[in-house]
Amino acid sequence: MGIKEDARNMKLASPVLAASPIEQRNAALELVARRLREGADAVFAANAQDMAAAEEAGVVAPVMKRLRFDEAKLADVIAGIEQLISLPDPLGVQQLARELDEGLELRRFSCPIGVIGVIFEARPDALVQISTLCLKSGNCAILKGGRETAATNRALFGIIKDAAVEAGLPAECLLQAEAHSEIDELLGCHESVDLLIPRGSNAFVSYIMNNTKIPVMGHADGICHIYVDAAADQDACLPVIVDSKTQYTAACNAVETILVNRAIAGEFLPKLARAMADAGVTLHAEDEVRQIIGCEPLGEDGFAHEYLSLDASVRLVGSLDEAIDHINRFGSHHTDAIMTEDDAAADRFVQMVDSAGVYRNCSTRFADGFRYGFGAEVGISTGKIHARGPVGLEGLVTYKYKLVGHGHIVGDYASGKRHFTHRDL
Amino acid sequence: MGIKEDARNMKLASPVLAASPIEQRNAALELVARRLREGADAVFAANAQDMAAAEEAGVVAPVMKRLRFDEAKLADVIAGIEQLISLPDPLGVQQLARELDEGLELRRFSCPIGVIGVIFEARPDALVQISTLCLKSGNCAILKGGRETAATNRALFGIIKDAAVEAGLPAECLLQAEAHSEIDELLGCHESVDLLIPRGSNAFVSYIMNNTKIPVMGHADGICHIYVDAAADQDACLPVIVDSKTQYTAACNAVETILVNRAIAGEFLPKLARAMADAGVTLHAEDEVRQIIGCEPLGEDGFAHEYLSLDASVRLVGSLDEAIDHINRFGSHHTDAIMTEDDAAADRFVQMVDSAGVYRNCSTRFADGFRYGFGAEVGISTGKIHARGPVGLEGLVTYKYKLVGHGHIVGDYASGKRHFTHRDL
Numbered sequence: 001m002g003i004k005e006d007a008r009n010m011k012l013a014s015p016v017l018a019a020s021p022i023e024q025r026n027a028a029l030e031l032v033a034r035r036l037r038e039g040a041d042a043v044f045a046a047n048a049q050d051m052a053a054a055e056e057a058g059v060v061a062p063v064m065k066r067l068r069f070d071e072a073k074l075a076d077v078i079a080g081i082e083q084l085i086s087l088p089d090p091l092g093v094q095q096l097a098r099e100l101d102e103g104l105e106l107r108r109f110s111c112p113i114g115v116i117g118v119i120f121e122a123r124p125d126a127l128v129q130i131s132t133l134c135l136k137s138g139n140c141a142i143l144k145g146g147r148e149t150a151a152t153n154r155a156l157f158g159i160i161k162d163a164a165v166e167a168g169l170p171a172e173c174l175l176q177a178e179a180h181s182e183i184d185e186l187l188g189c190h191e192s193v194d195l196l197i198p199r200g201s202n203a204f205v206s207y208i209m210n211n212t213k214i215p216v217m218g219h220a221d222g223i224c225h226i227y228v229d230a231a232a233d234q235d236a237c238l239p240v241i242v243d244s245k246t247q248y249t250a251a252c253n254a255v256e257t258i259l260v261n262r263a264i265a266g267e268f269l270p271k272l273a274r275a276m277a278d279a280g281v282t283l284h285a286e287d288e289v290r291q292i293i294g295c296e297p298l299g300e301d302g303f304a305h306e307y308l309s310l311d312a313s314v315r316l317v318g319s320l321d322e323a324i325d326h327i328n329r330f331g332s333h334h335t336d337a338i339m340t341e342d343d344a345a346a347d348r349f350v351q352m353v354d355s356a357g358v359y360r361n362c363s364t365r366f367a368d369g370f371r372y373g374f375g376a377e378v379g380i381s382t383g384k385i386h387a388r389g390p391v392g393l394e395g396l397v398t399y400k401y402k403l404v405g406h407g408h409i410v411g412d413y414a415s416g417k418r419h420f421t422h423r424d425l
Numbered sequence: 426m427g428i429k430e431d432a433r434n435m436k437l438a439s440p441v442l443a444a445s446p447i448e449q450r451n452a453a454l455e456l457v458a459r460r461l462r463e464g465a466d467a468v469f470a471a472n473a474q475d476m477a478a479a480e481e482a483g484v485v486a487p488v489m490k491r492l493r494f495d496e497a498k499l500a501d502v503i504a505g506i507e508q509l510i511s512l513p514d515p516l517g518v519q520q521l522a523r524e525l526d527e528g529l530e531l532r533r534f535s536c537p538i539g540v541i542g543v544i545f546e547a548r549p550d551a552l553v554q555i556s557t558l559c560l561k562s563g564n565c566a567i568l569k570g571g572r573e574t575a576a577t578n579r580a581l582f583g584i585i586k587d588a589a590v591e592a593g594l595p596a597e598c599l600l601q602a603e604a605h606s607e608i609d610e611l612l613g614c615h616e617s618v619d620l621l622i623p624r625g626s627n628a629f630v631s632y633i634m635n636n637t638k639i640p641v642m643g644h645a646d647g648i649c650h651i652y653v654d655a656a657a658d659q660d661a662c663l664p665v666i667v668d669s670k671t672q673y674t675a676a677c678n679a680v681e682t683i684l685v686n687r688a689i690a691g692e693f694l695p696k697l698a699r700a701m702a703d704a705g706v707t708l709h710a711e712d713e714v715r716q717i718i719g720c721e722p723l724g725e726d727g728f729a730h731e732y733l734s735l736d737a738s739v740r741l742v743g744s745l746d747e748a749i750d751h752i753n754r755f756g757s758h759h760t761d762a763i764m765t766e767d768d769a770a771a772d773r774f775v776q777m778v779d780s781a782g783v784y785r786n787c788s789t790r791f792a793d794g795f796r797y798g799f800g801a802e803v804g805i806s807t808g809k810i811h812a813r814g815p816v817g818l819e820g821l822v823t824y825k826y827k828l829v830g831h832g833h834i835v836g837d838y839a840s841g842k843r844h845f846t847h848r849d850l
Contacts (some may be wrong), residue, residue, distance in 0.1 A: 178744075240834055247836050366525070
């Protein structure tokens, strides 16, 4: 059976999962955690296969680290599942209750989106996080993970799906796509799949966005900025900049461009250059900066470049507004920070910068569902439609309007025989 | 200057509109209402031109009614603006406040989407509703109305934009596109336009959805159902069905298919046939129904047909679940109703039908922003991403996360030196 037919069956079964009581969804998550503990050895053995193949293929050390699934990662995902169980049910939440007229009551309730396709990088812990977030939020999910961890994914998926079905959830709740060719098949399932969440490289996410009619949530690039204001506490902001750049360089929320107010350039740039050099970071800039501190020239795409490495661009700006304008033009509306002790400057920055995360005096690396306390995330959205920033349970639900009447007809209101009361209940 | 450049300038100016205080946005709406009253004669004169041209072109009476902009329509749109002014500010609403750790506070605030393109049918009152909804919600808007009311649109748009600018809102807040060719230009503005809302025929909306990278909110078709349950109050539901079909046949929320429980078919179908014949409605059905009441056969596309005329399909179903399955398969997830006195049946219908509106014992024609008490609507969304059902102010905003720290870095949490508190404030 192809993905298309599987997706169609999933779509028809999705109201059954949507209607499952929270006790059943939480029981399923508890069983998933238990079965993961019981089946750990098989998962570790599968992971050893993947790791051996990756080593043979010459995969570099930082990527190897992401492929690994060991006791520590198992403990992390189980802690994540436990946090997820403790969160309130995101479904059936009444968001509006209004009497339209006597006996005619409108209510709005949260409900699952339906069928979600998630395509993610080779990180076995991501498979666990994504599938459990979808189960808790009552969404059916089609999962396609990176092929470098195919054996680990298969082992984890088998355990999770079996546990979900054993707990009474419909057999169609989860589906794993394993062949790369199935991605294109999935992109054509606009009649059955309600939302796609692609994670991975800029090029990959852009490919997905350009080749499907299904709504896509996620982000292509992550060009995050830190603006060092004239009123910044210069020494206090250095560790924040270093953390934003180096704590995990391959992450979308790592800083790529540091904007510095020209008024403090002479004093601050040498401090910045020293701190970054100590952290192994190479700076890139235009001549104005290079005349103050020796550093590399900018690359061909200038300030639109996402390094994802121990490199950062530096630029001088004449004012707060110039910094805001630079960020809104060159940024990717992901996460941008201001370093300042001036409340008015911080307020203006937060108001005017058009990004999912607008920070003051802290690291851009905090942009993450776990750090925000969402339990986990399926991804980070730089879109403004539906969910923005880290997407947890709340971003995985929509709502429906329920209207209950007693034979009410619109003709009576159009003719003026009856009038709306519009009274909140 | 082309739309692309205009849209780019609008995008850069959009934070200024987003930051405008509610007093200024409401003052702008008040001025819009005043200037519309003062300029009414010029608008009526422009409308007379449009009406004369339409009459010459042989436009049919029900469409002529939509093109007309007279004292009554003016009073309606001004009442709408006044309702809009009275609604609370949808911007800057704090949706989340959480301490992540001591001194590190996360807040989520509502903010405008940014730049919205709305392409709508030839209805001058729609231009007023859409532009004032966008102003109240702090969104810049590019408006393209139907060409049959070009002169009226130009007159109304001029008054609204001048009033907005006079009230201090940025000159880039509103833009009118007049040439049909500008629609294709607008579809290519994915770097500047955050959302497109197309209204109009199924074919037109589908064209928009298939030819842009910009997120699209709206609906192509509206195949709404009424299911008459075995436990329905048969006499009470007849006027509801007639209203759902005939109160405005060209509307997306008019009913197209009536599902009847087989257990009551012998008794109910003749009553339905009589009521519908009295209202001038032609029924279409398969043989099983035609053996009970004489009616037309179904067309080629069967139950997937949207009549938008005084026609409706009828089908017998064996159970509530068969009705739910039919609606989820053939419906367009717009608005579907059950007629029943059985609470359990109603609850199951509301839970399992995957539509934006799920109604009990009332007309599907209630699916409308004004009737829901949203002031007005920019459209009705059958998508599940972002907004669903009638889209008013709330559907025109997104949010941003604001994080304020005191030099907090992620490295301290990764190393275990510090721990998140995740305490709601």
